[in-house]
Amino acid sequence: MPVWQLSWYAMKMPFEKAAIFLQMAIVPIAISIVLAVPATLMGRTSTNALTHLAQRGIATALIGLAIALGIKLVVEVPFQVRWLRLAVLGESTPRGRGYFRFDETEKRYLRYELLLLAISIPAVVSCVYFMGQPKGSAASGGGALLFLGLSALTAIVWVRMVFVLPQVATNRFESLAVSWNQTIGIGWRLFAAIASGTLPLAMASAALLECRTSSNGWPISICALAGGVFIDYTSRASMLAVIGIAYRDWGIRVDQAGCESVATVA
Numbered sequence: 001m002p003v004w005q006l007s008w009y010a011m012k013m014p015f016e017k018a019a020i021f022l023q024m025a026i027v028p029i030a031i032s033i034v035l036a037v038p039a040t041l042m043g044r045t046s047t048n049a050l051t052h053l054a055q056r057g058i059a060t061a062l063i064g065l066a067i068a069l070g071i072k073l074v075v076e077v078p079f080q081v082r083w084l085r086l087a088v089l090g091e092s093t094p095r096g097r098g099y100f101r102f103d104e105t106e107k108r109y110l111r112y113e114l115l116l117l118a119i120s121i122p123a124v125v126s127c128v129y130f131m132g133q134p135k136g137s138a139a140s141g142g143g144a145l146l147f148l149g150l151s152a153l154t155a156i157v158w159v160r161m162v163f164v165l166p167q168v169a170t171n172r173f174e175s176l177a178v179s180w181n182q183t184i185g186i187g188w189r190l191f192a193a194i195a196s197g198t199l200p201l202a203m204a205s206a207a208l209l210e211c212r213t214s215s216n217g218w219p220i221s222i223c224a225l226a227g228g229v230f231i232d233y234t235s236r237a238s239m240l241a242v243i244g245i246a247y248r249d250w251g252i253r254v255d256q257a258g259c260e261s262v263a264t265v266a
Helices: 003-016 018-041 046-055 058-089 104-119 121-131 138-161 164-169 176-182 187-214 218-251
Strands: none
Touching (some): 003 187, 003 218, 018 058, 058 104, 058 164, 058 218, 104 121, 104 138, 104 164, 121 138, 138 176, 138 187, 164 176, 164 218, 176 218, 187 218
16 A cells, blocks of 8 residues: 555544444543543643643653553553554454453553653653753753754654554564564655654644633533544544554565464454
């Protein structure tokens, strides 16, 4: 599948398969909205909260981010595993895999997702440092350059290792070296497909989430929050669909991998 065709297909997938998407994502969407309501009613966006933490010190900001990411991952992992299985294997209703099921597949997936997040720690630290500096200062400019450089390096490593996620979700993981080798020669195509399939939805979600505090009245703010969280999950689903389909079509062929048939993979 060509890059732009893949990204466009992945972007439409949550809407074309709306019933399946809602079945898989409605619980984490609801939990995410409930957890974000207090901050919304207090007039805080995620950017404001991060800036506030950064001004209180790097350690405080990192602890706050770690707690938020930990909660977010626990809420999202079952959805991510099921959506990846849908993209790779075509399983719309994985047998016996309820939302709150956290068996070995989900636990292994969480470990490797934490590994990918750990790769981004230098970039996150540089971001927190940059946001904690006075605007327009030399330290702020240096922090911005450092953040951009580390972010680019992180993106490169992520793209090369991203096939770990569909491998684990479909119980076909062999090693990090295998995942790294499967992206040889397709890194730029994969990056372009992920970026073009995810950024439009992510930007729409960010716009809704950032403007919720400027709305008149809490009902409008809550609606903006709900819309922003929903679009955020569609962007996540689009990104996972790109990764899963690219893994299936560019990395391996599912029907040629291993000795198990698609129908018997648990």
